[in-house]
Amino acid sequence: MSNSRLTRRATLLGAVSALATPTLLRAQSTDAFPQVEDPIREQTPVRRNISSFRQQNWQDHFETLGVGCLLADISSRAVHYWGGDGQTYRLYPSSVPMTEELTKRGYTKVVRKARNPSWTPTASMRERDPTLPERMEGGAGNPLGTRAMYLTWPAYLVHGTHDTRKIGRQSSSGCIGLYNQHVEELYEMVEVGTQVLLL
Template sequence: MKHRFLVMTAASLMGLAAAAPAQANDRYRERPPVVVSPDLSAPWVMQLGRQPGRVVNGGYAVQVQPALQRSSLRGDPQPARRAERRSLFGQDPMRTAAVPAPRKKQIAPQMDPIYLPQHVEYSGPEKPGTIVIDTASKFLYLVQPGGKARRYGVGVGQEGMVWTGTQTITRKAVWPDWRPPAEMIKRERAKGRILPVHMAGGPENPLGARALYLGSTLYRIHGTNAPWTIGTNVSSGCIRLRNEDVVDLYERVGVGTKVVVM
């Protein structure tokens, strides 16, 4: 046994002697650079902490440092400097500003879909090509052959300004000018609204894209820049349609067309 122990010891010494030169040479080798994680919350850093709170990360239990403790590692300003900033800006600059609640989108007034153009049955006495306006239901009918009619939604006169009768189209105009009657100017001035004596045709003009003049009256079938008023009693006696609809009607009728207002 003593001989075996000596042999093993000798073998061990030989192994150590062989490894010694390699270890000596390693001392002079260039070591790789030490890379420090830029993320100070990396698990190996967090394991150094002694703060309470254990989180299992990838199967290893690590100690989590509170946010306030970690913020000091990022170079938190001195308390005096933070107090000075609060006095200048009225709040702690290190705190995240409150995000304002998104504004609710304003929804533009909408026209009731029932007033969109559509083809309907017609059993009245008027001949094809005649325009029939039902002021009570706020519909304009262009009578067509075969017991049919093309129906449009309209805005009609306010209370006390609705009229009935039969006229003919005496003139047609594209983007017509607007010259409010003197009576209308006076009436609106009493309400605190000043109307222009003349307004050139265009998108801002209340007569809209087209106008069909009725006889020698001041009334017209015209468009509007306020389509949400279709289906209401809103005008001073004129019949208004959406711009899209008055353009469509304009192309379907001519001067001399009969217009029946009921």
């Protein structure tokens, strides 16, 4: 009797293993994971502390609300938006510049907006990476994602990204990046003239 029980148990385990094998092989497939990402030990640690995403008040950073205010908090990697109606408030996780040298801080404003923006890498970006194109039209693979809001500072933007691994990291050449679905929502609310502070 005990032999047949072991045989049934072994048969059942063997059947479950056979059924699970294709799923396990798919999960271990290298197609599911990035091929060019740096080893995690070489990446900058990311603060994933919920307290970094505390609601803030626009009055702590701006003199007037105007048509709206946008705060890019570089240390907590979060973007805060207050609408000109005095009621609308949004908080989004963001990517921030890779180094302090690439980081610009201070007050500016939104001067232009674009859907599916084209991308023209700066001379310094192309110097750091000569494989970059001179220009890339909007669409899949474009580093600016689906929406962009241009600031008074040349080559500094708040934009989306197709590479979702960048959000929450020091990964940009100076811009503030958002998930595409977040930048699309923000784009509809932000007006040209919106005050911006990179802090």
